[in-house]
Amino acid sequence: MTDVPIERQALALFERLLDVAEGERDAWLAAEAGDRPDLLARVNAMRAADRSERMRTGAAVEDMDEGEDEDPPERIGAYRIVERIGRGGMGSVYLGERATGDFTHVVAIKIIKPGLLSEALVERFQRERQTLANLIHPNIARLYDGGETGDGSPFIVMEFVDGLPLLQWVEEHGIGRAGRQRLFLDICGAVAAAHGSLIVHRDLTPSNVLVTRKGLVKLIDFGIAREAEEGDGDGGTSRRGTTASLSLTPGYAAPERFTGAAVTTAADIYSLGKLLEKLIPPGPADDEVKAIVAQATRQDPKDRYSTVEALAADVAAWRDGMPVAAVRGGRLYTVRKFVGRHRIATAASAFGVLLLIGALALALVANFRAQSARQEAEQRFDQTRAIARVLLFAAYDEVNRIPGSTRARAMLAQTGLRYLDALNASADAPIDVQVDIANGYVRLAQVMGAAGSAGLGRFGDANILLGRAQAIAGRLAATAPDAPGVREMRANVLAEQAGTNLYNNNDPALARRQAQEAQSLLRNVATANVGNARTYAAAIQAEGDSHLWDEHYPQGRDVHLRGEAFIAGLPETMRRQREIAVVRAANLRLLGEAYHRVPDPVAARQALDRAVAINEALAAQWPGDPGLQRALFVALRYRAVVHRSNGRDALARESIDAAVAIARIMVERDRNDAGALRLLALGREVQAQVLSDLRQFPAAYEAVEEGITVQRQLVALAENAPGALRSMAQSMRTGGTAYYYGGDYANACRIWRAARDIFADLERRGSLTEVDRTRGYPEMRDYIRRSCEPPHAGLGPNP
Amino acid sequence: MRSEPSTNILLAEWQGGKHSARDRLIARLHPELDQIAAARLRREHNSSLSTGDLINDAMMQLLNVEGGSVADRAHFVALASRVMRNVLVDHARAKVAAKRRHARVELCTAIDGEQRFDLIQLESALIRLGAIDSQLTELVEMRYFGGMTTADVAVVTGLSEPTVKRRWRVARAWLVDALANPIDDD
Numbered sequence: 001m002t003d004v005p006i007e008r009q010a011l012a013l014f015e016r017l018l019d020v021a022e023g024e025r026d027a028w029l030a031a032e033a034g035d036r037p038d039l040l041a042r043v044n045a046m047r048a049a050d051r052s053e054r055m056r057t058g059a060a061v062e063d064m065d066e067g068e069d070e071d072p073p074e075r076i077g078a079y080r081i082v083e084r085i086g087r088g089g090m091g092s093v094y095l096g097e098r099a100t101g102d103f104t105h106v107v108a109i110k111i112i113k114p115g116l117l118s119e120a121l122v123e124r125f126q127r128e129r130q131t132l133a134n135l136i137h138p139n140i141a142r143l144y145d146g147g148e149t150g151d152g153s154p155f156i157v158m159e160f161v162d163g164l165p166l167l168q169w170v171e172e173h174g175i176g177r178a179g180r181q182r183l184f185l186d187i188c189g190a191v192a193a194a195h196g197s198l199i200v201h202r203d204l205t206p207s208n209v210l211v212t213r214k215g216l217v218k219l220i221d222f223g224i225a226r227e228a229e230e231g232d233g234d235g236g237t238s239r240r241g242t243t244a245s246l247s248l249t250p251g252y253a254a255p256e257r258f259t260g261a262a263v264t265t266a267a268d269i270y271s272l273g274k275l276l277e278k279l280i281p282p283g284p285a286d287d288e289v290k291a292i293v294a295q296a297t298r299q300d301p302k303d304r305y306s307t308v309e310a311l312a313a314d315v316a317a318w319r320d321g322m323p324v325a326a327v328r329g330g331r332l333y334t335v336r337k338f339v340g341r342h343r344i345a346t347a348a349s350a351f352g353v354l355l356l357i358g359a360l361a362l363a364l365v366a367n368f369r370a371q372s373a374r375q376e377a378e379q380r381f382d383q384t385r386a387i388a389r390v391l392l393f394a395a396y397d398e399v400n401r402i403p404g405s406t407r408a409r410a411m412l413a414q415t416g417l418r419y420l421d422a423l424n425a426s427a428d429a430p431i432d433v434q435v436d437i438a439n440g441y442v443r444l445a446q447v448m449g450a451a452g453s454a455g456l457g458r459f460g461d462a463n464i465l466l467g468r469a470q471a472i473a474g475r476l477a478a479t480a481p482d483a484p485g486v487r488e489m490r491a492n493v494l495a496e497q498a499g500t501n502l503y504n505n506n507d508p509a510l511a512r513r514q515a516q517e518a519q520s521l522l523r524n525v526a527t528a529n530v531g532n533a534r535t536y537a538a539a540i541q542a543e544g545d546s547h548l549w550d551e552h553y554p555q556g557r558d559v560h561l562r563g564e565a566f567i568a569g570l571p572e573t574m575r576r577q578r579e580i581a582v583v584r585a586a587n588l589r590l591l592g593e594a595y596h597r598v599p600d601p602v603a604a605r606q607a608l609d610r611a612v613a614i615n616e617a618l619a620a621q622w623p624g625d626p627g628l629q630r631a632l633f634v635a636l637r638y639r640a641v642v643h644r645s646n647g648r649d650a651l652a653r654e655s656i657d658a659a660v661a662i663a664r665i666m667v668e669r670d671r672n673d674a675g676a677l678r679l680l681a682l683g684r685e686v687q688a689q690v691l692s693d694l695r696q697f698p699a700a701y702e703a704v705e706e707g708i709t710v711q712r713q714l715v716a717l718a719e720n721a722p723g724a725l726r727s728m729a730q731s732m733r734t735g736g737t738a739y740y741y742g743g744d745y746a747n748a749c750r751i752w753r754a755a756r757d758i759f760a761d762l763e764r765r766g767s768l769t770e771v772d773r774t775r776g777y778p779e780m781r782d783y784i785r786r787s788c789e790p791p792h793a794g795l796g797p798n799p
Numbered sequence: 800m801r802s803e804p805s806t807n808i809l810l811a812e813w814q815g816g817k818h819s820a821r822d823r824l825i826a827r828l829h830p831e832l833d834q835i836a837a838a839r840l841r842r843e844h845n846s847s848l849s850t851g852d853l854i855n856d857a858m859m860q861l862l863n864v865e866g867g868s869v870a871d872r873a874h875f876v877a878l879a880s881r882v883m884r885n886v887l888v889d890h891a892r893a894k895v896a897a898k899r900r901h902a903r904v905e906l907c908t909a910i911d912g913e914q915r916f917d918l919i920q921l922e923s924a925l926i927r928l929g930a931i932d933s934q935l936t937e938l939v940e941m942r943y944f945g946g947m948t949t950a951d952v953a954v955v956t957g958l959s960e961p962t963v964k965r966r967w968r969v970a971r972a973w974l975v976d977a978l979a980n981p982i983d984d985d
Contacts, residue, residue: 007931007973015969049976050968152946509961770950 010042014050017043019513023474076109076155077145077765095160107144108160110221111153132222133719135197139190141210141220147766161218163210167278170211180280181319186217188312191272194222195265195308196414204271206278264421266301269311273297273304276315288318302425307418413447417465420444424468434472435485441469442496462500469493487521488532494518495535498542508549515543527570530577537567537583545590548597557594563587578618582631585614589635596642605646608639612655626666626676633662633679637686644690652690659683674717678727681710685731688738697742704735708751722767729758729772733780745791749784756780810871813878821878828882836886854879854945873947873954877937880945884922887944891918917978924977928970935970942967 013033020028025047033039074081079096096109132143142159149155164172170180187209191201201208201222210218273296282289292314298304305311420440423429429437445465473493476486498515501507518539519526526536540563547556567575567584574580588611595604615632622628640656643649660683666676684707691700711728718724732755739748759777762768768777787794804812806827812820832854854876929936934956941947941955949963956963 004931011932011935011969011973014972015965018965018968045976045980046969046972049974049979050972507961 006038006042009039010046013039014043014046017047019510021470021474021517023471023477027478073111073149076111076149077147077157078761079107079109079157081109096157106160107157108141109155109157111149111155132199133721135194135199135222137190137193139186139217139219140194140222141218143222145765149766158220159218161210161212161220163212163216163218166206166209166211166217166275170279173215177280178319181315183211183217184276184279184315185312185319187219187275188272188308188315190217190219191268192308192312194219195268195418200265201268201271204268204275206275209275264301264425265308266304266425269304269308270297270301272308272311292318306422413444416440417444420468424472431476431480431483432485434476435483435489438469438472438476438489439492441465441472442492445469445496445500466493466497466500470497487525488535491518491521491532491535491539494521495539495542498539498546502542502546502549508546511549512543512546515539515546519543526566527574530574530579533567533570533574534579534583537563537580537587540566541583541587541590544587544594548590548594551597553594553597557591557598560587560591560594564591578622581614581618582628585611585618585631585635588614589638592642593638596645601642601646604642605639608635608642611635612639626669629662629666630675630679633659633666633683636662637683640686640690644686644693649690649693653694656683656687656690660687672717674714677710677714677717681707681714681727681731684710685734688735692738692741695742697738697744700738700742701744701747704738704751707731708735722762722765725758725762725767726769726772726776729755729762729776729780732758733776736783740787740795743793745787745793749788749791752780752783752788756784806875807871810875814871814874824875824878825882828879829886832879832882832886833889836883836890854883870954873951876945876947876951877941877955880940880947881937884925884940884944888918888922891922920978921974924974927977928973935966935973938963938967939970939974 013029016032017025017029029040029043033043076094076096079098082095082097084092084094092111094109094111096107098105098107133145136142141161143156144159145157147155163169166183169175170183175183187204191204194201199222201219203221204219208219208221210220212218273293276289276296277293280289282293292311295314296304296311305314420437423433423437442465445462470493473490476483477490480486494514495518498511498518501514502511516539519536522532522536522539525532527533540559544556544559544563547553547559564584564587567580567587570580575584588607592604592607592611595601595607612632612635615628615635619625619628619632636655636659640652640659643652643655660680663676663679663683666673667680670676684703688700688703688707691697691703708728708731711724711731715721715724715728732751736748736751736755739745739751756777759768759772759780762772763777783795806824809820809824809827813824925936925939928939937956938952941952942949947955949960949967952958952963952967953960958966
């Protein structure tokens with residue numbers, strides 16, 4: 001029978017274990033229950049069970065039902081279902097349409113059977129949805145939207161491709177070898193483009209490659225295959241070694257997908273090799289294609305082609321009757337080919353700096369490819385590492401100062417990523433190289449995920465990159481905790497994760513634990529150098545802010561005070577360093593926020609004045625640095641908010657005007673920089689409130705209208721992403737209130753109605769957040785009901 | 800005027816601590832859910848609906864939805880989840896009896912990734928889990944049988960949402976393990 005006391009202990013232990021970092025769980029368990037084999041066995045049994053994703057929310061009815069055939073739903077999101085166009089193991093595909101304006105938008109909607117995707121995978125898909133939606137390539141079926149139906153089945157809305165699966169198409173059309181080579185190169189081009197955007201397909205098979213009537217290749221189902229990597233999601237995607245894994249198509253899936261090793265771009269290269277073999281079955285004399293397939297499908301990922309481009313180059317060489325690299329090993333031909341392809345891409349970006357870096361990078365790509373011989377591994381690491389450093393740090397910062405460089409920065413980041421992944425795929429990397437790779441991933445995550453002009457705003461990517469850094473950190477923590485740089489690297493990873501979990505993933509509790517762990521790792525070496533001091537201070541800042549997110553203001557205040565005391569105690573030479581000053585200003589800004597909420601208006605004002613002063617000094621010392629401009633904006637805007645709520649309208653006006661002026665300059669520098677546009681919208685929103693407090697209504701209305709116009713632009717840039725819509729609705733809510741105060745009820749109602757319509761649309765799409773559901777949306781309906789039918793002063797003087 | 804109090808009133812009374820109100824709510828819910836579940840299993844009902852939708856259906860019929868608060872709704876669904884557990888397990892037992900053979904629980908036989916639970920085995924595991932930690936059983940009722948969101952479960956239990964998620968994961972792991980390694984009671 002069940003031993004209740006042991007079961008209770010095991011449950012409690014397992015629950016606590018879930019909060020321990022993945023890589024440290026074994027060690028933690030050994031420490032907690034190493035002397036209790038019975039208990040340990042129970043916890044480990046639960047860990048094994050946790051890796052299965054069998055028990056899905058709300059699945060009870062389906063679990064007792066042998067249901068095979070389900071009726072299609074009438075609608076999915078904004079789309080009307082027209083008919084079922086296909087069904088397979090994963091679920092059914094429907095044709096959907098949506099009337100938008102004058103034409104009907106036709107899409108394919110794939111509804112995945114409930115229970116097939118783990119919750120962790122669904123979560124990951126939702127995180128990556130924006131990245132996938134931005135993946136625009138003529139040979140990749142466009143992803144428009146995704147979500148969950150009412151019964152919890154994930155669905156994907158994608159470009160409708162009227163075509164046939166690859167192998168069927170070539171058979172039916174009697175396509176010869178040259179045509180097949182062309183198709184294969186198109187496929188490679190699409191996969192390479194995806195890799196450039198950090199997306200690995202994971203399940204490339206002939207049935208995921210469609211060919212349209214016109215002979216155009218379209219890859220489908222990017223990024224939705226189950227990942228074999230360790231995950232930290234609710235459902236616990238952990239190492240799975242069974243063939244039960246979804247869309248792990250035998251014959252095409254790379255061997256590392258079965259072992260649970262990290263899946264990188266190399267897995268797609270493997271699948272491409274298998275696909276090539278099926279598409280163009282080699283005859284007895286086809287040594288070249290055999291060599292290409294063999295090289296692409298090596299057991300060990302690092303023995304395969306290092307990039308899809310390299311594989312494509314070989315196929316092109318074979319087609320053109322040129323020597324094939326795979327036959328003789330690395331040779332000049334492939335390098336030339338590679339350089340040639342990249343030179344075009346680099347020139348197109350039209351930046352001198354980029355060209356230079358491009359040339360430098362290419363030399364090293366060649367180097368990396370050519371010198372794969374074992375004895376030269378050391379040298380290869382060093383050189384590749386050096387270039388990754390240059391790309392991610394010096395070159396990125398350089399390009400970042402050039403106006404309008406968003407695209408260039410993205411390209412640099414992607415190139416940097418390719419090196420890191422290539423290095424990371426090498427199992428024999430020395431410890432110092434691994435430390436460098438992890439720090440490189442952290443840096444790249446900052447670049448990708450940092451909101452605003454300092455980064456590219458791609459949160460999903462940042463999460464993935466930090467996951468890779470964490471995997472390395474966990475491995476080294478277990479195998480070489482005391483090696484030079486390991487401790488610092490782990491703290492660096494944790495501090496960045498804390499920030500990401502706080503600002504992007506909305507998980508303050510986890511962020512707090514990570515921030516505290518980062519501090520404890522550095523405790524004895526926090527003042528050893530500027531880098532450590534920065535990490536330590538940043539971790540304190542994140543810890544403090546995690547309290548603010550939980551609305552625990554006194555605790556937050558105390559932690560931020562500790563942060564300020566730590567920085568104040570550093571030697572003068574350190575304090576003057578830019579990275580320390582940046583953290584200090586941010587920490588003071590948050591300290592001001594904590595004081596404001598406690599509330600302690602006098603202390604809040606002092607802290608915020610100091611934060612603004614430090615930010616001003618930084619911005620003056622490094623003019624034109626977007627990160628510093630942004631920090632100054634944030635401090636000024638927040639100070640305006642605090643002044644406003646303490647009735648200091650004139651000071652609020654001064655502060656917010658300065659903030660808006662900064663945002664405006666940033667927008668001028670790059671009109672497509674979503675980060676800068678967002679600042680302008682946020683600044684104008686507060687400015688409208690301040691102006692309306694001062695009863696300067698014409699100016700307030702102007703601020704409202706510009707704020708909304710910018711929000712519209714952001715929505716268009718984000719292609720109607722729910723986050724952007726939500727933010728616009730929020731601006732409209734505030735803007736309508738400014739009109740209302742001014743007595744212009746007609747305009748107030750016009751804007752509130754628009755906000756309500758956005759909420760309604762989000763609800764239809766299943767993207768309404770809990771806060772919107774309980775606060776924003778009902779509030780808009782309430783305002784409209786009380787004062788808009790017809791527009792009048794229905795809310796009283798203070799809505 | 801109706802002689803019976805409305806479901807909304809019963810719900811308010813139950814939340815106010817009146818046990819008889821709860822029993823009357825269950826009495827009202829049971830046939831409703833039973834009918835819905837039976838129809839669903841006979842495929843009369845739109846079979847793409849999940850348990851959560853079915854319960855929602857029942858709620859629409861029994862509750863004046865416009866009037867209720869979020870907390871009312873969550874508590875109602877929590878109660879319905881418990882009733883749903885009984886209803887579904889009863890149906891599963893009836894089905895087995897009709898087939899005159901025990902549907903063996905098939906573990907690890909993934910065809911196209913589809914895996915189903917044997918609800919009877921699950922019920923026996925749930926009873927064991929209840930003896931160890933009754934809160935976990937309630938979470939399973941609400942999540943698995945009721946299809947409730949973690950946010951709604953948080954409203955009902957008073958736990959934070961992260962705690963709900965974490966505890967649900969714990970319950971799930973324990974149950975999956977228990978089903979994989981059943982204890983023979985007989």
